[in-house]
Amino acid sequence: MSPQRRTALSTLLPGKHTLPAVTDPAEHAAYVLTRHPGSTLATTAGAVLVHQGRLLRQALADRPEALALDGWASADLHLISHRGHDVVLCSRLGAGAPATALVTEQLTALGVPAVISLGTAAALVPELHAGEAVLCEKALRGEGTSRHYLAPGYFAHPDPHLTAALAAALDACGTRWRRGASWTTDALYRESAAEAQLYARHGILTVEMEAAALFAVGRHRGLPTAAAFAVADSLVNRTPRTDSPDTTAALEQLLTAAFDALTNTSVSPAPPGADTVVSRHNEQREASGG
Incomplete structure (x- = not known):
């Protein structure tokens, strides 16, 4: 194979993100x-x-009362009720940007109106410690998924309104948090000190594996997205993960804030006793003696 053909096959088509796809999540x-x-x-x-x-x-x-939605997506889905609204809890979707993008596409095709991603991250700066919460304002595109959705660029961005709602919910929960950029990479075991130091000098606080892909899918599909992390370890003077109780507590606070943010940004609050999917399921279970 000629050098020219090897070069052509090693890169994406120009404008790849604008090309129509053969497959469509609507099929799912x-x-x-x-x-x-x-x-x-x-x-x-x-x-x-x-x-x-x-x-x-x-x-x-x-x-x-959580209701399992088996077989709806390439992940485990549960419907829960929060402040009279149904909210989807999505788990076991797999690690990394491709898995997050795939499941987010499926959720979007099923009609979900917004997505917030919560996870752990490693600190790139010495002042961040295990258990601190970080709201992601933008994600450095170090993974391979976002280029299929967005024009070439350094960062993918969340929805500003949903991010603001999540910030307000974090404040209301009394959570100590900071806002900052994150570096998203697929290659967990190829995170180098040189990269960490370079990105930290440019104000990037954390590294994780999903945010850039989530934001890219959201921008492409017109889906509001946001992300927040609990710091679990550090790449500065390498501190391995220890399952700190502070990290667990931060994750629980983030989850409460995410539920609050989604329900606070709904069109209108559901009145007491509203007919939600979860409430109907509970009525059916009670009627059957379950």
Whole structure:
């Protein structure tokens, strides 16, 4: 193969992000409908992506009424009720940008109106410690997914209104948090000190694996997205993850704030006793003696 052909095949087509795709996430939604008639997430306040198993277990333990939506997406989905609204809790979607993009596409096709991603991150600056919360204002595109959705550039950006709602909810919860940029990379075990130092000098606070892809899909699909992290470890004078109780506490605060942000930005608050999917399920369970 000639050098010219090798070069051509090693790069994306110019304007790749503008090209129509052969596959369409609407096909996924149509397939789900054949197995689960009436399946839609359009009536929910939004979805929260949860990337840590311990946070999922605690969330479900606190909400025994959660309704599993088996087979709706390439992840586990549960419907919960928060302030009279249905909210989707999305978990076990896999690590990294491609998994987040795939599941977010499926949720969008099913009609979900907004998505907030919560996870852990490593600090790039010495003043960030385990258990501190960071609201992501933009994500450095160090992964390979966002270029399929966005024009070439350094950063992917969340929805400003949803991010502002999440910031307000964090304040209302009494959470100590800071706002900053994050570096998203697919290659967890190829994060170098040189990169960490370079990005820290440019004001980037954390490194994680999903935010840039989430924001890229959101921008491409017109879906409001936001992300926040609990610091779990550090790349500065390498501090490995220790499952700090402070990190767990921060994740729980982030989850509460995410639920509040989604329901506060809904069109209108649901009145007491509103007919939600979860409330209907509970009525059916009680009627059957379950």
